[in-house]
Amino acid sequence: MNIAVLLKQVPDTTAKIIISGGKVDENSVSKWSMSPYDEYALESGLQMKEKNGGALIAITCGPDRSKKMLTDAAAVGADTLVHISDEGVSDSTHVQQLLAAAIMKYEADVVLCGKQAADTNAGSTGPGVAEILEATCVTLVSEVNYTDGKYITMRPSNTGSEKVSTQGTSVFAFDKGTVELRRPNVRGIMMAKKKNIESITSSDLDVNLNNSNINLDSQTPPPEKAAGQKFEGAEHVPIVVSKLRNEANVI
Amino acid sequence: MAYEALDFYDVDSLLSEEERMVRDMVRDWVDEEVIPNIENACREGLFPDEWRVALGEMGVLGAPLKGYGCPGLSYAAYGVICRELERGDSGLRSFASVQGSLAMYPIWDFGSEEQKNHYLPKMASGEWIGCFGLTEPDYGSNPGDMITKAEDKGDHYLINGAKMWITNGTIAEVAVVWAKLDGVIRGFIIEKNDPGFSAPEMKGKHSLKASVTSELVFQDCKIPKDRMLPGVKGLRGPFSCLNNARFGISWGALGSAQACFDSAKEYAMSRIQFNHPIASYQLVQNKLAWMLREITKGQLLAYHLAQKKDAGTWIPEHISLAKMNNVDIALEIARVARDIHGANGILDEYPIMRHMANLESVKTYEGTHDIHNLIIGRHITGIQAFTREA
Numbered sequence: 001m002n003i004a005v006l007l008k009q010v011p012d013t014t015a016k017i018i019i020s021g022g023k024v025d026e027n028s029v030s031k032w033s034m035s036p037y038d039e040y041a042l043e044s045g046l047q048m049k050e051k052n053g054g055a056l057i058a059i060t061c062g063p064d065r066s067k068k069m070l071t072d073a074a075a076v077g078a079d080t081l082v083h084i085s086d087e088g089v090s091d092s093t094h095v096q097q098l099l100a101a102a103i104m105k106y107e108a109d110v111v112l113c114g115k116q117a118a119d120t121n122a123g124s125t126g127p128g129v130a131e132i133l134e135a136t137c138v139t140l141v142s143e144v145n146y147t148d149g150k151y152i153t154m155r156p157s158n159t160g161s162e163k164v165s166t167q168g169t170s171v172f173a174f175d176k177g178t179v180e181l182r183r184p185n186v187r188g189i190m191m192a193k194k195k196n197i198e199s200i201t202s203s204d205l206d207v208n209l210n211n212s213n214i215n216l217d218s219q220t221p222p223p224e225k226a227a228g229q230k231f232e233g234a235e236h237v238p239i240v241v242s243k244l245r246n247e248a249n250v251i
Numbered sequence: 252m253a254y255e256a257l258d259f260y261d262v263d264s265l266l267s268e269e270e271r272m273v274r275d276m277v278r279d280w281v282d283e284e285v286i287p288n289i290e291n292a293c294r295e296g297l298f299p300d301e302w303r304v305a306l307g308e309m310g311v312l313g314a315p316l317k318g319y320g321c322p323g324l325s326y327a328a329y330g331v332i333c334r335e336l337e338r339g340d341s342g343l344r345s346f347a348s349v350q351g352s353l354a355m356y357p358i359w360d361f362g363s364e365e366q367k368n369h370y371l372p373k374m375a376s377g378e379w380i381g382c383f384g385l386t387e388p389d390y391g392s393n394p395g396d397m398i399t400k401a402e403d404k405g406d407h408y409l410i411n412g413a414k415m416w417i418t419n420g421t422i423a424e425v426a427v428v429w430a431k432l433d434g435v436i437r438g439f440i441i442e443k444n445d446p447g448f449s450a451p452e453m454k455g456k457h458s459l460k461a462s463v464t465s466e467l468v469f470q471d472c473k474i475p476k477d478r479m480l481p482g483v484k485g486l487r488g489p490f491s492c493l494n495n496a497r498f499g500i501s502w503g504a505l506g507s508a509q510a511c512f513d514s515a516k517e518y519a520m521s522r523i524q525f526n527h528p529i530a531s532y533q534l535v536q537n538k539l540a541w542m543l544r545e546i547t548k549g550q551l552l553a554y555h556l557a558q559k560k561d562a563g564t565w566i567p568e569h570i571s572l573a574k575m576n577n578v579d580i581a582l583e584i585a586r587v588a589r590d591i592h593g594a595n596g597i598l599d600e601y602p603i604m605r606h607m608a609n610l611e612s613v614k615t616y617e618g619t620h621d622i623h624n625l626i627i628g629r630h631i632t633g634i635q636a637f638t639r640e641a
Contacts, residue, residue, distance in 0.1 A: 014255075030255060068268070075272060183280065186310035186322045189272045 001054030001146070004108035005045040006099055006129070007073060009066035010035045010119040022218035034069050037114025041174040043181050044144055045112045046077045052146050055079040057106045061095050062086050067197050074192035075184035081197045082106065088202055090212040092120075096128035101205035103133060110151065111171040115140055126173030135169040142177035254282050254338075257509050259543055262550045263331075270328045276309060277335040285339035290599045292461040296454075298346060298422065299461075306347060307377020313355040315495075320372030321359065326560035330502035330553055337506035341609035342462030344503040349418045350374065352496035354381025357427050357438055360491065361482030366440065370425060382450075384414035384428035384441075384467045385489045391416075392622050393637075395486055399430040399469065401439060401479075408432070408479065410439065410447070410472040416616070420450040420465025427480075428467065429489050438480035438488050447472035458612040460605075494570050497617050498560055501573035502553045504581035504613060505546060507606045511581075511588035512542045514601050518592050529591070538587050545580040552576060568630040575623035582610040 011017060012031035017024055034042070042058070049056045058078035060066050063086055070081040084098045103111055111133075116123035123139075130137030141153040141164075150165045153172060184192075202209055231240050244251045256263070256278075263271065284305060292299050306312055313321045314329035324332075329351070337344035355374050358366055373379040390397050399412025410430055420426070426441040426448075441448055450465045480488070516539060519530035529535045556573045559565040585607035589596035596603045614620050622637075629635045 071268070072272070183309065184272065184276050185308060186273060186276075186314075186324060189269055189276065190323075192272070193269045 001048070001052050001110065002057060002106065002108045003045045003048055003054055004057045004059055004103050004106065004111045005038070005042050005073070005078070006111065006113035006125060007038045007042065007058055007060045007069060008035045008114070008117045008119075008125075009033070009060065009062055009069040010117055013118060017221065019219055019221050022220075023216075024219050032065060032069070034072060035114050035118045037116060037118070037174050037176065039114075039181050040142075040177050040179065041112040041114050041172070042073060042076070042078070043179050044172075044174065044177070046182070047179070048110075048112075048144065048146055049077070054109075057082060057108060059099060059102050059106075060084065061089065061098050061102075067199075070197055071192045071195070072184070074195045075188040076182055077188065080106065081195060083197050083199045084205070085199065085201045088209045090209075091214040092122055092124045092128060094209050094212065096125060096132060097207050097209070098202060098205060099125065100129045100132035101207050102200065103129065105200075105205060109169065110144075110146070111135070111169075112144070113171070113173055115173040115175050123173075126171050130171035133169060133171070135171050136166045137171040137173070138164050138166060139173040140175045141172045142175055143179065144172050254278055256338075257512055257543065257546055258550070259547045260551065262547075262554050265554060266327060266331065267325075270325065270331055273311070273324065273328050274331045274335060277311060277332050278338075280305060280309065281335055281339040281343075285336075285343060286602075289340050289343075289461060289602075290605070293340075293342075293599070293605060294460075296456075296460050298342065298419075298463050302343060302346070303377050303380060306350075307375070310375070312347060312377055313351040313359070313371070313375050316351070316355060316359045316371070316375075319359065319367050320375045321355070322375065325557070326498065327554070327557035329499060330557045333499040333503035334506040334509075334553075337503035338510045339506075340461055340605070341503065341507060341613050342459045344499070344506070345418050345459060345462050345613075348496045348499045348503070349383055350377075350381050352499055353383030353492045354419075354423075354425060354427050356495055357383075357480060357483075357488060357492050358440065361438060361480040361488060362440075363477070363481050365477065366480070370440070374425065379424040380419050380422050381425045381427065382417050382419040382423035382465070382467075383489075383492065384417055384420075384426055385493075386416050387413060388415045392619060394429070394489065395436070397429065397431060397436070399428070401430040401432040401437065403432065404473075407476060408439065408474050410441070410469040410474065412469050414467040416453070417450070417465045417467050418459075419463055420467055421452040422463050423450065426450070426467060427492075428469075430469075432479075436485050436488065438483060439474060440478045440480070441467075441469075441472065441474060442478075445472055445474055456612075458608040460608075490567070493617055494567055497570045497574040498556065500613060500617055501549075501556060501570065501577045504574075504577040504610065505549050505553060507610055507613075508542070508546050508549065508577075508581035508584045510602050511585045511606050512539075512546060514603055515539065515542065515588035515591040518595070518601070522593075535591060538591055542584050542587065545584060549577045549580055568627055571618065571623040571626040574618065575620055575627075578610060578614050579620060582607065582614055585610055 009032050011029040012033040015031045018028040056078045057080040058073040059082040061084040113126050141155045144153045152165045311332045314324045317323040402409045424443050428439050447470045449468045453464045522529045589603045
């Protein structure tokens with residue numbers, strides 16, 4: 001079984017984001033990390049591989065810096081590392097085309113990814129790739145097991161949770177699950193260092209990146225948090241209660 | 252929350268990618284598993300067993316040793332591991348130092364093939380804890396006059412004597428103990444259940460509270476003949492172990508210093524006095540600037556020493572300088588950090604007082620601060636000043 005896991009390198013959730021000239025200044029990002037939902041997809045992919053055998057192909061589309069994340073994936077057990085250059089990419093549909101082409105090139109049977117990336121939060125990769133592959137897609141899954149030719153997944157429903165099974169090529173977009181993420185170890189890190197990263201471009205994949213209909217015009221930081229308010233003495237209790245109820249909406 | 256370390260000169264960019272990956276692995280583990288639990292471990296005075304398991308699983312024990320199931324990393328990686336562990340607690344780093352540099356290293360360097368195959372894989376995996384017995388109640392800086400002795404009884408050795416201040420002693424399966432055989436210092440491997448051997452824990456420490464410290468007592472302790480380390484005689488044996496451990500400490504102390512700096516900076520930025528954060532006052536900025544200055548110098552010292560260690564161009568005096576300097580500045584940084592924290596600095600809500608108390612031990616063990624000065628003094632002048640005898 002070939003298991004493809006789609007990964008994206010994003011600014012670490014603790015990194016400070018600076019907007020400069022209406023765009024996020026990528027050079028100011030102090031730390032880049034694997035998008036947290038993708039970590040769950042990777043862990044589930046590793047468990048699937050351990051249970052059913054096969055190979056795990058870690059695929060990313062991004063700038064050169066994202067190769068480091070592939071090495072991190074190798075340190076926990078990814079077998080094949082594929083880096084697709086993001087040159088010429090201008091929107092999510094381009095990324096989806098490239099990822100789908102790589103998934104076909106590496107003959108993956110099943111595709112795992114995060115439900116959304118922690119930077120753009122678009123949530124379009126899983127469904128978009130499935131659309132191109134004409135594959136089944138299940139989103140917001142917390143676990144996937146492969147038994148008797150079926151993928152059995154758990155996802156939330158409006159009454160609790162639901163069990164969904166699929167057959168054939170399937171794409172699963174992961175939410176944060178209950179699985180515990182594994183840590184790398186020294187042996188894994190030393191093996192990862194020796195692992196080759198296969199770098200490919202859109203032309204290697206025969207993908208023609210058409211003109212995009214979408215343009216990201218500008219980005220703005222979230223509004224600054226208002227200063228805290230301080231109340232002292234019992235006479236302020238009614239005011240505090242009313243603020244907690246009407247402004248903070250917590251009681 | 253990913254930890255962002257003070258690295259003013261970007262010294263870590265000089266590390267290899269592999270070394271940085273090891274750093275991040277240990278750093279994340281310390282953030283997630285050690286820092287939330289360390290104060291409790293100190294209050295209870297115990298070394299959490301799950302930390303032993305995790306260190307073994309990460310594969311960092313005996314970091315620079317190659318073969319026999321050992322990690323085979325560089326000395327720079329070993330240094331980084333020590334630094335990240337000690338940012339959590341000096342007791343945790345002590346555990347790793349003793350296991351790797353003081354217990355595994357002598358077996359790896361001076362042991363027989365059988366000894367290496369028997370002990371090292373289980374020690375690298377953390378299954379067996381090791382300890383190191385050199386210091387005695389009456390012989391600390393002067394280990395050459397040790398009393399503990401071994402006698403050759405034909406088909407076995409008989410060990411008599413006592414060792415003191417032994418990290419991991421009570422919890423160890425394996426003790427590497429230095430004793431005199433016919434007046435010559437030799438290394439012996441003692442196992443937990445050897446007859447005549449006991450390792451009572453020393454209680455009442457105000458320092459390294461999350462680390463186990465013990466006495467080792469030998470009363471006609473009988474061990475098989477194949478337990479002596481064949482490859483070394485004299486003080487060179489224990490001293491070569493200490494060189495490696497001291498190297499690790501020179502990095503480790505920077506971890507403590509960084510933890511104190513981080514806490515002092517954060518506290519100074521948020522503590523308001525006279526309507527402004529105390530970080531806006533010149534005296535506090537002066538203290539923070541001094542901390543950053545000393546940490547940065549210490550980082551460069553440690554990094555360059557690691558390069559020399561990996562290249563094999565080091566001398567013991569290089570290690571003495573780094574151990575002495577970096578522990579010294581770390582302790583002073585802890586004290587100044589306590590000052591910046593005001594009364595809050597004495598609470599275990601902040602890591603300051605714990606690091607400070609730990610560093611008092613670190614300043615003394617593995618060659619006291621003064622002894623390292625004498626080592627360097629001898630190097631400068633050619634005159635030894637340890638004893639009054641010529």
